[in-house]
Amino acid sequence: MTITQPDLSIFQTLESEVRSYCRGWPTVFDRAQGSRMYDEDGHTYLDFFAGAGSLNYGHNNPILKRALIDYLERDGVTHGLDMSTTAKRAFLETFQKTVLRPRELDHKVMFPGPTGTNAVEAALKLARKVKGRESIVSFTNAFHGMSLGALAVTGNAFKRAGAGIPLVHGTPMPFDNYLDGQVEDFLWFERLLQDSGSGLNRPAAVIVETVQGEGGINVARVEWLRALAELCKRQDMLLIVDDIQMGCGRTGAFFSFEEAGIVPDIITVSKSISGYGLPMALTLFRPELDVWEPGEHNGTFRGNNPAFVTAAAALNAYWTDGQMEKQTLARGEQVEAALRAIAAEHPTEVADVRGRGLVWGMELNDHARASAIASRAFELGLLIETSGPESEVVKLLPALTVSPEELDEGLSILARAVRETA
Structure with missing residues (x-):
């Protein structure tokens, strides 16, 4: 794809670094429409980013768009704080x-x-209020948001450093397979919880x-998640699942x-809950935890x-x-097969392929290579991002409504980008 250098001067001059x-x-x-985005010069891009997961049903989904337009055209309420509206x-x-x-x-619904990050802040605040304790346990490489409470339970050092103040009352523990299966x-x-001399305040x-x-x-194994849920019950800690x-x-x-068959005490939901990319978040919790004034x-x-409508x-x-659900799992198998084929073609370069449903990652041994692949994919008309503590993972997050043909097209572009950055 030949891309004319766009005029980015207003963004570079006025917008923050x-x-x-x-x-x-x-x-x-x-x-943008469906799984495609178009720039002002008419170039087409296949979107395997989907608004960082905020567009599970694609851009400008016609069903959701129609409902939104109808609501706006009849002068439906657009701003209502927590007032009751239709x-x-x-x-x-x-x-x-x-x-x-x-x-x-039977969880109660809160609009935080x-x-x-608003949903996470509400979850943390509620847990502390219910249990009367300050400490929250999170996990290595976790990400829960950019406000101060959410950053305190986030693992990434670069993002934590942006807080500018000490991030307290959060303690990290090893995520599933963090120690390569060498430790139970x-x-x-649990040893820290049982030992009064460990220095770990009992978590809320x-x-x-x-x-x-x-x-x-x-990806956490279902067995690990079940064991975590059981540990929380045994040790009188609330279980918060961040499903944003x-x-x-x-x-x-x-x-x-x-899939794990667990029922969290508190659940945070955002991103694609509105379905249309409109801001919306939920904090869900068991009825007995509803102690808010x-x-x-x-x-x-x-x-x-408008987000409620969509x-x-x-x-x-x-x-x-x-x-x-069935379609997403089928599309996920299609993505996994293609990524494993790429890994087989580049056995010394691809460290791992992992994912579930329609979220997949391909880890590169040369960490800088992932960004180079994403950059080349953009030049070829595919939007993908990287993730991981050193941006070492090529991350695929296509819309759930993506067609098999669009998946094949995007995965072919990815394969080419990997070859051309070797």
Whole structure:
């Protein structure tokens, strides 16, 4: 693809140096539909990034777009804080019918603010309030958000350093397979809990991702997750599952923890819950944990009514018959096969291939190579990002609605990018 150098002067002159994704994709995007994005010069890009997982149903999904336009055209409420609105009622009723009841979950629903880190902050605050303890246990290579509480349970040193102050009341433990299977699961963790001289304050909760997306597509085994849930019960700690990126069907089932057969005390959901890329987040928790006083945790934009509209439309369109889960798992097998073929072609360069559903990662032995592959893929018309503590993993996060043909096209581009950066 021949790309004319775009005019990026206004972004470079006026926008903060903190911008990141635009540096890897130096063009000006203009429109998008389904799994394709188009820049202002008419170039087409196949999107295997999907808004960092916020666009599970693709760009401008026509079903969701129609519901949103109809709502706006009738002057539906757009801003309502936590007031009762018809849009919120429709979402809650749909969420209860299509998600909670079929899974026998009786969790209460809280709208903590518009983003995933808002959901995490609410979860941590609630756990501490319920248990009357300050400490939270997280895991190596975890990522839970960029606000101070969420950073305190995030592993990445670069992101933690941005806080500018000590990040306290969080203790990391080894994630599944962090020690290459050489140590019994939770041996260290439970020993610290049992030893009054360990220096570990008894935690209020443990927060975990079933698949660490930003951490490098590290997939927890179902046995490990079950053992963690049992440990939390045994030691009187709440279990928080951060399903912000891996929820809403990304791994197959609506919630990523369903395969393990566990029921978290608190669940955080965001990114694709609105389905349309509109800001929306949920903190779900068992009814007995609902000890909030009115207004004790709030936010101006916690009631995004247009997001409620598209969220309800997405649930009704994709989560009533079980077909989305089956399709995602089938597409995931297609991705896995292609990545393993690439790994077989480059056995000394690809360290590992791992993932679940439609989130996959390919780790490179030469860590700098992953960014080079992503850059070449962009030049060839494919949007992918990297993840891991040293950006050593090529990360694939296509829309759940991607077609088999689009997957083949993107995976072929990826294979070419790997060859051409050798």
